[in-house]
Amino acid sequence: MRLVTESKYLRALVAEQRSNGNTVGLVPTMGNLHAGHMQLVTEARQQCDFVISTIFVNPLQFGPTEDLDAYPRTLEADKNLLAENGCNVLFAPSVEEIYGTDPRQQTTIHVPGITEKYCGASRPGHFDGVATVVCKLFNLSNPDVAFFGLKDYQQFLVIKKLVRDLGLAVELKGVETVREASGLAMSSRNGYLSKQERKNAASIYHCLQNTASALASGNKAFSELEAQAITALREDGLEPDYYAICNAENLAAASSKDRNLVILAAARIGASRLIDNLRLTI
Ligand code: PAF
Numbered sequence: 498m499r500l501v502t503e504s505k506y507l508r509a510l511v512a513e514q515r516s517n518g519n520t521v522g523l524v525p526t527m528g529n530l531h532a533g534h535m536q537l538v539t540e541a542r543q544q545c546d547f548v549i550s551t552i553f554v555n556p557l558q559f560g561p562t563e564d565l566d567a568y569p570r571t572l573e574a575d576k577n578l579l580a581e582n583g584c585n586v587l588f589a590p591s592v593e594e595i596y597g598t599d600p601r602q603q604t605t606i607h608v609p610g611i612t613e614k615y616c617g618a619s620r621p622g623h624f625d626g627v628a629t630v631v632c633k634l635f636n637l638s639n640p641d642v643a644f645f646g647l648k649d650y651q652q653f654l655v656i657k658k659l660v661r662d663l664g665l666a667v668e669l670k671g672v673e674t675v676r677e678a679s680g681l682a683m684s685s686r687n688g689y690l691s692k693q694e695r696k697n698a699a700s701i702y703h704c705l706q707n708t709a710s711a712l713a714s715g716n717k718a719f720s721e722l723e724a725q726a727i728t729a730l731r732e733d734g735l736e737p738d739y740y741a742i743c744n745a746e747n748l749a750a751a752s753s754k755d756r757n758l759v760i761l762a763a764a765r766i767g768a769s770r771l772i773d774n775l776r777l778t779i
Contacts, residue, residue: 498580500587504637507588519546523640528552529569530578533675533683537644538582551588558626605629608655628659648674648682650774682773689769700733705775708760717753738763
C-alpha cells in the first residue's frame with residue numbers, strides 16, 4: 498500500500514489507474530479505524546479495481562466546543578489495518594494540504610434542507626464541513642464509487658443530495674453498520690467510553706430494536722414510541738439529544754402513510770456523543 502500526503506501524487510496515481518482501465522473506489526475516513534471502516538474497504542475491494550482510503554480529521558466539521566484536538570489519531574495502526582485489508586493507497590494529507598494556510602478562507606458548500614434537523618441542529622456548521630471536504634476528496638481522487646457507513650445516515654443523505662445537486666460523477670454506496678456483540682454501533686468515539694458507559698451505551702440499539710418491532714407490528718403512535726425510548730435511554734444513564742421516527746428518504750417526521758422509515762438516535766454518555774439508526778420497511 499502506498500502512503501500519499503500530497504494531492505498532486507494522488508491525482509497522478511488515479512490518472513495512471515484510469516488510463517489502465519481500472520475502476521477507483523474511495524473510502525473517506527477520519528482515521529482511528531475499526532471493523533466498520535474495514536467493511537467499507539472490503540466492499541470497495543469487491544466492487545472496484547483500485548481502492549483509495551483517506552484519513553483526514555477535518556477541522557471544518559467540528560464545532561468550537563467539540564473534540565477536534567482530542568479526536569484519536571492512530572496513523573500507524575490505521576496504516577497496518579488498511580494494508581492488511583487490501584487498500585491500495587492511503588491518502589493522509591495535512592490540514593494545510595487540504596485548506597491552505599487559512600481554513601477560515603476556504604470556500605464552503607452548504608446543502609440546504611436535509612442538514613437543518615437532528616445532527617445539523619445540534620452541531621451547527623457540521624454538515625457544511627462534511628460536504629466541503631467530501632466534495633474536495635471527490636475532486637482529488639475522481640472515484641467511480643465512494644463508500645460511506647450508514648451509521649451516519651443523515652450524513653449519507655446529505656452527501657447524496659450534494660452529489661445530485663452538483664452533478665458529481667460518483668456513485669455512492671451506503672454500507673451497513675458493524676456492531677459490537679452488545680449491539681453498540683462501532684464508532685471511533687466509543688474509545689472515550691468507560692467500561693460501564695460502554696455497557697450502558699448498548700441501550701441505544703436496544704431502544705431502536707424495541708421501537709422497530711413496535712412499528713413492524715403496526716403501532717403508529719410515533720410520538721409515544723419516541724417518548725418511551727427517551728425514558729428508557731435516561732434510565733440507562735444516557736442523555737438523549739434526539740430520538741425520532743422519520744421518513745427514510747427525507748427525514749420528515751414519519752406519517753402513517755410512510756412505508757420506508759428510519760429511527761434516528763443521538764445520545765450523550767460521559768464524554769461521548771453517540772449516534773445510531775435503524776431502517777425498516779413496514
Ligand atoms: O464519516 C466520517 O468519517 C467523516 O464525516 C467523513 C465522511 C470522512 C468526512 O470527513
